[in-house]
Amino acid sequence: MKRVMLLVLGVLIIPCSLFAQQAAVTTKVTTTESTGTISEFSPDTIVIRSETSSSPVRYGYTEKTTYVDDKGAPVSMETVKSGLPVTVYYTPEGDRMVASKVVVRKTITTGSSGTEETRTTTKTTTDTKY
Numbered sequence: 001m002k003r004v005m006l007l008v009l010g011v012l013i014i015p016c017s018l019f020a021q022q023a024a025v026t027t028k029v030t031t032t033e034s035t036g037t038i039s040e041f042s043p044d045t046i047v048i049r050s051e052t053s054s055s056p057v058r059y060g061y062t063e064k065t066t067y068v069d070d071k072g073a074p075v076s077m078e079t080v081k082s083g084l085p086v087t088v089y090y091t092p093e094g095d096r097m098v099a100s101k102v103v104v105r106k107t108i109t110t111g112s113s114g115t116e117e118t119r120t121t122t123k124t125t126t127d128t129k130y
Contacts, residue, residue: 035087041080046099048088059090061099070105080104
């Protein structure tokens with residue numbers, strides 16, 4: 001009788017453990033930052049001029065784009081205007097560059113001559129499949 005019960009339990013437990021397998025999915029997200037001065041700010045585009053680029057660069061933005069000052073405190077989108085020095089963190093989406101965060105600075109600090117730097121962040125998520 002005990003063997004029959006153990007066999008039944010084994011038959012029930014093995015399939016359950018097969019269904020509860022976990023798979024790690026690794027996603028790479030590349031974020032680039034660009035520093036310069038806003039030359040145009042429209043309802044769907046931020047145009048930045050930097051000393052390292054001969055032509056202005058256009059960035060799209062969405063409702064998810066955050067705006068902060070150089071200390072990280074949130075600022076309203078209304079404070080973003082032409083002539084302000086900024087750092088734009090963006091990701092490519094198709095043929096567009098979409099800003100995820102805009103850091104508004106009050107003055108240009110020494111050494112911020114309009115540079116671009118690419119940072120790659122690897123985010124690992126675990127997806128449970130049933």
